Amino acid sequence: MDAKVERALNELSATEIAAKIAAGEITCEAVTHACVARIAERDGVVKAFVNFDADYALAQARALDRGPSRGPLHGVPIGVKDIIDTFDMPTEMGSPIYRGHRPPADAACVALLRRAGAVILGKTATCELAGMASAETTNPHNPAHTPGGSSSGSAAAVADAMLPAALGTQTGGSVLRPASFCGIFGFKPTYNAFNKAGIKPAAESIDTIGWLTRSIDDIELLSDVLRMQAPLPPRKLTAPPRIGLCRTEVWETAHPETKAAVESAAAKLGRVGAMVRDVELPKAFTGLHALARGTINHFERAACMAFEWDHHREALSPQMRRYIESGQKTSRDEYVAAWRRVEECRALLASLFDGLDVLLTPCVPGEAPHGLGLTGDPGMQAMWTALHTPAMTLPTYRGPHDLPVGIQLVAQRYDDDRLFACARWIWDEIGAPVMLHGRL
Amino acid sequence: MDAKVERALNELSATEIAAKIAAGEITCEAVTHACVARIAERDGVVKAFVNFDADYALAQARALDRGPSRGPLHGVPIGVKDIIDTFDMPTEMGSPIYRGHRPPADAACVALLRRAGAVILGKTATCELAGMASAETTNPHNPAHTPGGSSSGSAAAVADAMLPAALGTQTGGSVLRPASFCGIFGFKPTYNAFNKAGIKPAAESIDTIGWLTRSIDDIELLSDVLRMQAPLPPRKLTAPPRIGLCRTEVWETAHPETKAAVESAAAKLGRVGAMVRDVELPKAFTGLHALARGTINHFERAACMAFEWDHHREALSPQMRRYIESGQKTSRDEYVAAWRRVEECRALLASLFDGLDVLLTPCVPGEAPHGLGLTGDPGMQAMWTALHTPAMTLPTYRGPHDLPVGIQLVAQRYDDDRLFACARWIWDEIGAPVMLHGRL
Numbered sequence: 001m002d003a004k005v006e007r008a009l010n011e012l013s014a015t016e017i018a019a020k021i022a023a024g025e026i027t028c029e030a031v032t033h034a035c036v037a038r039i040a041e042r043d044g045v046v047k048a049f050v051n052f053d054a055d056y057a058l059a060q061a062r063a064l065d066r067g068p069s070r071g072p073l074h075g076v077p078i079g080v081k082d083i084i085d086t087f088d089m090p091t092e093m094g095s096p097i098y099r100g101h102r103p104p105a106d107a108a109c110v111a112l113l114r115r116a117g118a119v120i121l122g123k124t125a126t127c128e129l130a131g132m133a134s135a136e137t138t139n140p141h142n143p144a145h146t147p148g149g150s151s152s153g154s155a156a157a158v159a160d161a162m163l164p165a166a167l168g169t170q171t172g173g174s175v176l177r178p179a180s181f182c183g184i185f186g187f188k189p190t191y192n193a194f195n196k197a198g199i200k201p202a203a204e205s206i207d208t209i210g211w212l213t214r215s216i217d218d219i220e221l222l223s224d225v226l227r228m229q230a231p232l233p234p235r236k237l238t239a240p241p242r243i244g245l246c247r248t249e250v251w252e253t254a255h256p257e258t259k260a261a262v263e264s265a266a267a268k269l270g271r272v273g274a275m276v277r278d279v280e281l282p283k284a285f286t287g288l289h290a291l292a293r294g295t296i297n298h299f300e301r302a303a304c305m306a307f308e309w310d311h312h313r314e315a316l317s318p319q320m321r322r323y324i325e326s327g328q329k330t331s332r333d334e335y336v337a338a339w340r341r342v343e344e345c346r347a348l349l350a351s352l353f354d355g356l357d358v359l360l361t362p363c364v365p366g367e368a369p370h371g372l373g374l375t376g377d378p379g380m381q382a383m384w385t386a387l388h389t390p391a392m393t394l395p396t397y398r399g400p401h402d403l404p405v406g407i408q409l410v411a412q413r414y415d416d417d418r419l420f421a422c423a424r425w426i427w428d429e430i431g432a433p434v435m436l437h438g439r440l
Numbered sequence: 441m442d443a444k445v446e447r448a449l450n451e452l453s454a455t456e457i458a459a460k461i462a463a464g465e466i467t468c469e470a471v472t473h474a475c476v477a478r479i480a481e482r483d484g485v486v487k488a489f490v491n492f493d494a495d496y497a498l499a500q501a502r503a504l505d506r507g508p509s510r511g512p513l514h515g516v517p518i519g520v521k522d523i524i525d526t527f528d529m530p531t532e533m534g535s536p537i538y539r540g541h542r543p544p545a546d547a548a549c550v551a552l553l554r555r556a557g558a559v560i561l562g563k564t565a566t567c568e569l570a571g572m573a574s575a576e577t578t579n580p581h582n583p584a585h586t587p588g589g590s591s592s593g594s595a596a597a598v599a600d601a602m603l604p605a606a607l608g609t610q611t612g613g614s615v616l617r618p619a620s621f622c623g624i625f626g627f628k629p630t631y632n633a634f635n636k637a638g639i640k641p642a643a644e645s646i647d648t649i650g651w652l653t654r655s656i657d658d659i660e661l662l663s664d665v666l667r668m669q670a671p672l673p674p675r676k677l678t679a680p681p682r683i684g685l686c687r688t689e690v691w692e693t694a695h696p697e698t699k700a701a702v703e704s705a706a707a708k709l710g711r712v713g714a715m716v717r718d719v720e721l722p723k724a725f726t727g728l729h730a731l732a733r734g735t736i737n738h739f740e741r742a743a744c745m746a747f748e749w750d751h752h753r754e755a756l757s758p759q760m761r762r763y764i765e766s767g768q769k770t771s772r773d774e775y776v777a778a779w780r781r782v783e784e785c786r787a788l789l790a791s792l793f794d795g796l797d798v799l800l801t802p803c804v805p806g807e808a809p810h811g812l813g814l815t816g817d818p819g820m821q822a823m824w825t826a827l828h829t830p831a832m833t834l835p836t837y838r839g840p841h842d843l844p845v846g847i848q849l850v851a852q853r854y855d856d857d858r859l860f861a862c863a864r865w866i867w868d869e870i871g872a873p874v875m876l877h878g879r880l
Contacts, residue, residue, distance in 0.1 A: 097544075101544050104537075104538060104541050105537075105747040105748065105751075106747040107747075108743050108744045108745075108746050108747070110747075111747035111749075111750055114750070115746060192644065193776075194743075195641070195740065195743040195744050195746075196644060197644065197743070197744035201635070201636070201637040204632065204637065205632040227772045228742065228743060228768065228772070229771065229772050303552065303635035303637070303668060304548045304635050304637035305548075306546075306548050306551035306552045306555060307545040307546040307547075307548070307550075307551035307638070308545065309551075310551055310554070310555055311527075311545075331669065332668070332669050336633075336854050340854065347787070414776050414779065414780065
């Protein structure tokens with residue numbers, strides 16, 4: 001891509017938008033207007049938004065233009081997955097049970113984004129209650145394919161340049177999978193490192209928020225805002241990264257494009273100076289992804305949906321009912337045994353990462369599947385989610401149908417900044433223009 | 441106490457009520473009526489309830505009487521701390537910001553209690569947003585003294601025999617402290633072992649639900665219901681417990697009655713066959729309680745109150761504002777360092793508990809302080825909360841003003857059942873009638 005190509009305002013990153021507004025080169029209104037126009041042009045096909053009011057979005061932007069800078073996101077449009085509370089927009093969670101629901105407060109993450117000056121552009125489509133029953137959203141690269149889920153609308157909106165960044169949530173793989181399928185960056189932080197107040201839980205012992213962007217700068221910018229700290233300079237390594245190539249037990253379920261994405265990245269990174277070595281997971285990890293996506297997820301889902309099950313069962317999708325029934329059949333002892341196993345593995349991570357900065361591991365089985373009924377397989381994301389490690393996907397590859405395939409990077413808990421630094425180094429070496437509108 | 445004294449229905453335990461209703465000896469309505477009468481008699485002084493509608497409570501009970509048994513809590517009146525969502529009663533969180541707020545759904549724990557047949561009798565007073573700013577509740581043993589907090593109303597209502605059991609939440613010591621001050625049993629489970637969906641977070645990396653009762657049977661009964669399992673038989677040890685007497689670094693802040701409560705318990709238990717030995721905490725634990733109640737609590741509070749701070753600051757108490765300001769001044773690095781320290785200590789627990797079933801440790805500095813402005817010191821509870829261990833207080837002692845002083849028992853994570861079994865053994869040996877209405 002020619003870096004000199006003039007990009008439309010809706011194609012800029014959050015970091016670029018914030019800088020241009022701060023420099024007085026553009027207005028908040030102009031940026032929001034560009035996003036609004038893109039949504040008007042494209043959302044009939046993409047269906048990323050479930051609640052979007054152009055006039056209200058523009059009013060927020062104009063109000064920001066009238067005042068002093070509110071912070072590092074002054075004027076930056078951001079989308080919010082509709083499982084996350086907003087005091088000024090309905091929060092319907094992809095479920096008829098919550099049609100028209102108006103929360104009394106913003107979720108903590110939304111309040112912190114607004115405090116930093118963000119324009120909350122609208123609510124993005126979520127799978128039902130952040131589960132597996134699809135939203136109507138399509139993949140911006142090909143509307144016959146799923147965008148992934150459950151943060152479907154956030155991924156699709158960012159990939160389609162309707163806005164630069166959006167919030168999602170992840171319990172199995174609900175940030176990284178749609179990010180990978182849509183060809184953008186997705187980040188799931190260390191568990192409990194970012195506040196979830198105001199978000200409907202799915203399985204709270206593994207739930208996190210996460211964010212979806214078209215640049216690593218933006219991953220860092222949102223992290224700093226949500227950490228309640230002034231933006232730090234880009235995280236950079238002082239030496240090439242030490243990378244563990246970790247295929248995991250689900251490697252055999254990977255399609256050729258995923259194997260190629262991971263192995264070509266490892267080979268390229270080795271050639272340009274990174275230390276890359278294979279990492280075998282200890283035996284305790286065998287079956288861990290199934291415990292994460294099955295036992296733990298289902299048992300907690302059955303508990304946290306107790307009200308909906310008892311009062312609104314007929315309004316739940318068949319998928320959700322199956323999940324809940326599976327959880328109801330799971331004994332407490334099985335659940336605790338699953339958690340003990342996860343903790344045993346978590347305790348092994350320090351030695352697993354010995355001498356390594358990050359693991360390079362598959363993110364998704366392959367390209368986004370055809371059809372909109374299923375959002376794809378969380379198997380390659382769920383184990384890391386249960387381990388509470390930070391994880392990130394980079395849009396490095398394209399598959400046989402010209403659809404994106406991301407790789408996944410995983411760091412140790414609380415090592416999110418090192419993850420960012422490694423991701424930046426890796427992206428600088430193997431970044432590929434797989435994004436629709438990310439001419440980086 | 442003479443076990444043959446006839447007790448009023450409101451003085452029975454949940455387990456006793458459930459058994460009598462199941463046997464057809466009493467009706468749900470009669471039990472609720474007894475509780476309603478007690479509330480009418482006493483709540484003008486105790487002020488345990490912030491939302492209570494006698495007609496609605498009786499209507500719930502009559503509806504249960506008309507149908508088949510719904511489960512192991514059929515007809516049992518239970519109170520719910522007003523930080524926990526109820527779909528049919530306001531949830532005001534002790535804050536004018538949420539006056540009249542009506543959640544769209546029950547919290548998971550409330551839904552599970554109702555599924556088992558409980559009558560949700562009303563909402564009990566909470567400190568503002570489950571923090572430190574007092575509710576109006578008084579200590580049933582002496583209305584000039586605090587009942588403790590933040591689960592103030594739940595503790596006072598149970599201690600005053602307005603109902604047999606109530607839900608609370610604990611972030612520092614908000615279940616165990618009021619239970620100890622009010623002379624009842626309080627249980628805080630292993631972190632993340634019981635669902636928190638539908639509860640306003642305080643500091644979600646340490647928040648748990650908990651329950652307050654007048655018997656160990658009831659602690660177990662509520663646990664089983666909330667674990668979504670059929671009630672198990674009473675947990676019993678097959679050999680006397682192995683107890684670690686753990687004074688902790690805050691021992692020197694303990695008043696004589698607390699030292700006497702802990703040391704007399706240890707001595708008595710040793711005499712009757714328990715293995716009791718001193719446990720010194722490793723150096724890494726020094727200062728841990730301060731990190732738990734300070735750094736971690738304040739930093740997370742500042743994040744999760746972002747909306748209230750930005751939109752309703754004037755409606756927050758001075759205490760809450762100080763907490764939030766303290767959190768805003770805490771750097772992310774300090775917060776992460778605090779968590780790393782907590783995790784380091786958590787990893788030491790296995791060796792600390794080597795050969796031991798439970799730790800016996802102080803629960804509160806002494807009797808409930810005079811005055812209602814402060815709810816007492818969370819220092820002795822907060823460290824265990826941050827360590828994610830299950831903990832329980834037993835009402836074993838009375839201080840110089842004839843007010844209750846509980847002891848605290850702590851077990852390893854996920855070892856809640858062993859904690860129950862030890863508590864039962866210990867209570868059988870040293871249980872003392874310190875409760876107002878618990879003629880056990």
